[in-house]
Amino acid sequence: MYSLNSALRVDTPRLDSAEALNAYRENLIAGQDPNQTLVVVCHGTGCMANGSNRVTAAFQNAIEGADIKAKVMPGIKTTGCQGFCSRGPLVLIRPQGLFYQRVKEKDVEEIIQRTLIEGQPVERLLYKDPQTGKRIHTEQEIPFYKLQERVVLHNIGKIDPTDITDAIAAGAYRALAKALSGMTLEQVVSEVEQSGLRGRGGAGFPTGRKWRSAMAAIEKKGRPVYVVVNGDEGDPGAFMDRTIMEGDPHSVLEGLILGAYALGAEQGYLYVRAEYPLAIQHLEIAMAQARELGLLGENILNSGFSFDARINRGAGAFVCGESTALFTSIEGKPGNPRPKYTRSVEEGLWGRPTILNNVETWANVPLIIDKGGDWYAGLGVPHSTGTKVFSLVGKVNNVGLVEVPMGVPVSHIVEAIGGGVPGGAPFKAVQTGGPSGGCIPYHLKETPVDFDSLTKAGSMMGSGAMIVMDDSDCVVDVARYFLRFLEEESCGKCLPCRLGLTRMREMLDAFSKGVGTERDIEDLISLSQAIQDGALCALGSSAPNPVLTTINYFRDEYRAHFSDHKCPAGVCKDLITFSIDPDACTGCRSCARQCPNNCISGEKKQPHVIDANQCIRCGICKETCKFDAVRVS
Amino acid sequence: MIQFTINDQQVEAQHGWTILEAAREHGIDIPTLCYHEAVAPSGACRLCMVELKDGNWSKLVASCIYPVAEGIHVYTETERVHNVRRWIFEMLLATCPASPEISALAERYGVTSTRFSAADPDRTCMVCGLCSRVCEEVVGLSAIATVDRGVYKRVGAPFSRPTDVCVACGCCLSVCPTGAMQSLFDTVRGIPATIMTQLTA
Amino acid sequence: MAPVGKDMDTILEQYPAKPEYLIFLLQDIQSSYGYISQESMQQASDHAGVPLTQAYSVATFYQSFRLDPSGEHEVRVCLGTACHLKGGQRIVEELERRLNVEAGGTTADMRFTLNTVNCVGACALAPVVVVDDDYHANTTARKLEKHLKKLEHDVTADGEGQGHV
Structure with missing residues (x-):
């Protein structure tokens, strides 16, 4: 764990009114020097894994060196994920806004000398536009950022997520002050309704309508009621919610407090995946700091409204992203979804009316209250308002986190922002919605990315993972992957899911070995229908989607496996062979040394040969070869 | 009383009944495996799925847990x-x-x-969980439970060892719809089920 | 086995005696002792006021709990979608061969536990392997083996990974 910037300044007051909060903010802003030199280092998980904490430490050590300190007084700030993960570690130099990428410890000295002291950019660390070949100085000019519209993510990468004063100076809790100092509960709910916000967790249910039904349920059943954050972001390939919780935890917390205010809830829960330790840590710090300032807990801002929240760490179960499974998990039980046809707004946690929204949904709420529902409804397209955050991963140049208005075409995200597939070939398909979603093939790349258009194309919005596949990715393999994932993650309670997913996966296993018939494809479709109709919860009923969309768009590729015994993408092990191109092989022996089955032979400096009968198709030779001499066919 | 139709036949049911209860009351057949009157329905086997229709709209629901409602149209076949x-x-x-x-x-x-x-x-066991539900809800002991998850889900006692929490009342044996409890029983109690059956006979 | 963090009494004292704290208790036991023994599970369920069967159901339902002692170092291979497309499965198979242990198991010398994880959310780094708290980005089984060898020789090795979180 890296050391945290210590929490609050000593003289933090407990804020006893909305006015006091606003005055406190003014004070903080007045205390900031816009011309101060600031080294901003990304401490998102991606950059951290690439060593950004060591870069920060190097800056700290160097800046503490006396002669540098004498000339400039640079501050160092660490932030949440700035989004451009494939270029990390990222370092920004303010106020110039210089954007340095792939910064290593050894670059720090040069940055300090050249930029901080001499005021010149370090050219080689600037981003190079792949099209023009020109170095780009600032973040805003880089296409990856320029083409985005950062609304939910607006503070992420700018604020230190472990320092509430930084968040407050940037506008955090302004919406809460506004609501507590003059909005009725009814007005808060109306504003959310007006915004047209739909749930960002997958299904896209209108958030305002959910809150409205909860109000109705409370009228019938009374209180207590609960508000819950679903931070169990389990979709493989998705890290939007992680980034928000890590990079701007106050946005989630403020949204939750506003929801609690609208419903009169006194207790809230944040259910966060155990795999996200940094998100949990930052939320804990955010809550402790908010409590100290009187923004959370007893009598918030002296308004008479009391609310507190606690974090439940997930224990490793994808199904707990399903609302009723999440509730049973908070109650301390195995996360089996409940077999009930009642809505959680009426009967949720401990059988009480409960509002459960996903992280990104909650993070949108303060913006809506602050700027108004009408403002929000003006973003995006009708029926899918606002922006959406996507994690863009897989076979794409610019891997990272992207926020765009709803309704932009898939191509805008994958090609314009993402920079397309490495090597320049067109992408094959984009998987949206994770294991519950489906794929959008290249010929539908102009499909607008909004809830309804994606559903029409056979996929779904899901939580926002976009996985780009190219010609070297096999659709049968990807469909198998998702089924195996869900087999492991199914709670196992209902038979269609527990038995059906395994049987579907077995049929795909057979395809990947070249065994199958046209009838099997028809059976797969029919069994998929039975699982969609029969499964107890959304995990099961959406599980067949990846299989159905890939059959729909790539049926010929399925057929090629069992009719021609070929995997066109060269992935399915039983249908491929590895060989060495004698013209490219230099006889360096490194593949032969690495082969776990010792089935590569040849004299030194002579072309080598793979014994196809002994080969286990592990691919290590291909990975090892520096001369690209290993062929797959 | 609530009025609705099953297979276009007008039926009546009391408030709070499920579709399955109403159907059985009227002699309309719906298959089930994990359902038993003695315990709360769990909707696990999904054999009791029926279709609700209203104009062009339709959806499938588990009849053992779906409460009857005025004017719904239920189809079982x-x-x-x-x-x-x-x-x-x-x-x-x-x-x-x-x-x-x-x-x-x-x-x-x-x-x-x-x-x-x-x-x-x-x-023989398809992990419908009736045995563990009867042990929890009727007997009040929770000597056995469903353990693991997904494809590995099974019924057992903690650490797969015989447990003395079990009082050998035999309720699980009597509700098991597949005969699986017969062989599972001795691993739970440490007494073969055949002896158990003789004892309770 | 001595706890790495809090001992059993401290863990129990932290939480009110209510069923909703069962998972919290088991998580703390897991992180202090590396696994959940039969005795500690009994103590946790007694404290939370639930039958042992419920604790056992919970401990076997969630992936992060282990019922057997785990190795000194935990190697978690991410199998999220991005990692799958970039060869995560191959890394698992290769590590299984090199460590001579199946995924989910612990090496005979108790040095390494090999696990898979369904996405750590660091997809830009695919394929990712997390060794203890170190994230290894764009890695291969070969690179990892070198790192693991180092760990094996140097019990106090720290920060050898590319960066930890």
Whole structure:
């Protein structure tokens, strides 16, 4: 764990009114020097894994060196994920806004000398536009950022997520002050309704309508009621919610407090995946700091409204992203979804009316209250308002986190922002919605990315993972992957899911070995229908989607496996062979040394040969070869 | 009383009943495996799926947990219902090939063969959880429970060891719809079920 | 086995005696002792006021709990979608061969536990392997083996990974 910037300044007051909060903010802003030199280092998980904490430490050590300190007084700030993960570690130099990428410890000295002291950019660390070949100085000019519209993510990468004063100076809790100092509960709910916000967790249910039904349920059943954050972001390939919780935890917390205010809830829960330790840590710090300032807990801002929240760490179960499974998990039980046809707004946690929204949904709420529902409804397209955050991963140049208005075409995200597939070939398909979603093939790349258009194309919005596949990715393999994932993650309670997913996966296993018939494809479709109709919860009923969309768009590729015994993408092990191109092989022996089955032979400096009968198709030779001499066919 | 239709036949039910209870009251057949009057329904086996229709709108629901409502139209023998049933039975025949109870039930609904191969020819348990639910809800002991998850889900006592929490009351044996508890029982209690049956007879 | 963090009494004292704290208790036991023994599970369920069967159901339902002692170092291979497309499965198979242990198991010398994880959310780094708290980005089984060898020789090795979180 890296050391945290210590929490609050000593003289933090407990804020006893909305006015006091606003005055406190003014004070903080007045205390900031816009011309101060600031080294901003990304401490998102991606950059951290690439060593950004060591870069920060190097800056700290160097800046503490006396002669540098004498000339400039640079501050160092660490932030949440700035989004451009494939270029990390990222370092920004303010106020110039210089954007340095792939910064290593050894670059720090040069940055300090050249930029901080001499005021010149370090050219080689600037981003190079792949099209023009020109170095780009600032973040805003880089296409990856320029083409985005950062609304939910607006503070992420700018604020230190472990320092509430930084968040407050940037506008955090302004919406809460506004609501507590003059909005009725009814007005808060109306504003959310007006915004047209739909749930960002997958299904896209209108958030305002959910809150409205909860109000109705409370009228019938009374209180207590609960508000819950679903931070169990389990979709493989998705890290939007992680980034928000890590990079701007106050946005989630403020949204939750506003929801609690609208419903009169006194207790809230944040259910966060155990795999996200940094998100949990930052939320804990955010809550402790908010409590100290009187923004959370007893009598918030002296308004008479009391609310507190606690974090439940997930224990490793994808199904707990399903609302009723999440509730049973908070109650301390195995996360089996409940077999009930009642809505959680009426009967949720401990059988009480409960509002459960996903992280990104909650993070949108303060913006809506602050700027108004009408403002929000003006973003995006009708029926899918606002922006959406996507994690863009897989076979794409610019891997990272992207926020765009709803309704932009898939191509805008994958090609314009993402920079397309490495090597320049067109992408094959984009998987949206994770294991519950489906794929959008290249010929539908102009499909607008909004809830309804994606559903029409056979996929779904899901939580926002976009996985780009190219010609070297096999659709049968990807469909198998998702089924195996869900087999492991199914709670196992209902038979269609527990038995059906395994049987579907077995049929795909057979395809990947070249065994199958046209009838099997028809059976797969029919069994998929039975699982969609029969499964107890959304995990099961959406599980067949990846299989159905890939059959729909790539049926010929399925057929090629069992009719021609070929995997066109060269992935399915039983249908491929590895060989060495004698013209490219230099006889360096490194593949032969690495082969776990010792089935590569040849004299030194002579072309080598793979014994196809002994080969286990592990691919290590291909990975090892520096001369690209290993062929797959 | 609540008025609605099942297969276009007008029926009546009391408030709070499920579709399954109403159907059985009126002699309309719906297959079930994990349902038992003694415990709360769990909606696990999904054999009792029925179709609700209203104009062009339709959806499938588990009749053992879906509460009756005024004016709904329930259909128990539609194509979609049959599709779910047929696949569940086909998969059950391959999962629990040693259970004569399951074969007999499948046969009653016209499923006598399966496209799937059996993984374990001796298996009878399909993990509907009736045994553990009766132990928890009726006996109040929770000597056994469903453990693990997903494809590995099974019924057992903690650490798969015989447990003295079990008082050998035999309730689990009597509710088990597939005969699986017979062989599971001795691993739970440490007493073979055959002896148990003699003792309680 | 001595706890790495809090001992059993401290863990129990932290939480009110209510069923909703069962998972919290088991998580703390897991992180202090590396696994959940039969005795500690009994103590946790007694404290939370639930039958042992419920604790056992919970401990076997969630992936992060282990019922057997785990190795000194935990190697978690991410199998999220991005990692799958970039060869995560191959890394698992290769590590299974090199460590001579199946995924989910612990090496005979108790040095390494090999696990898979369904996405750590660091997809830009695919394929990712997390060794203890170190994230290894764009890695291969070969690179990892070198790192693991180092760990094996140097019990106090720290920060050898590319960066930890």
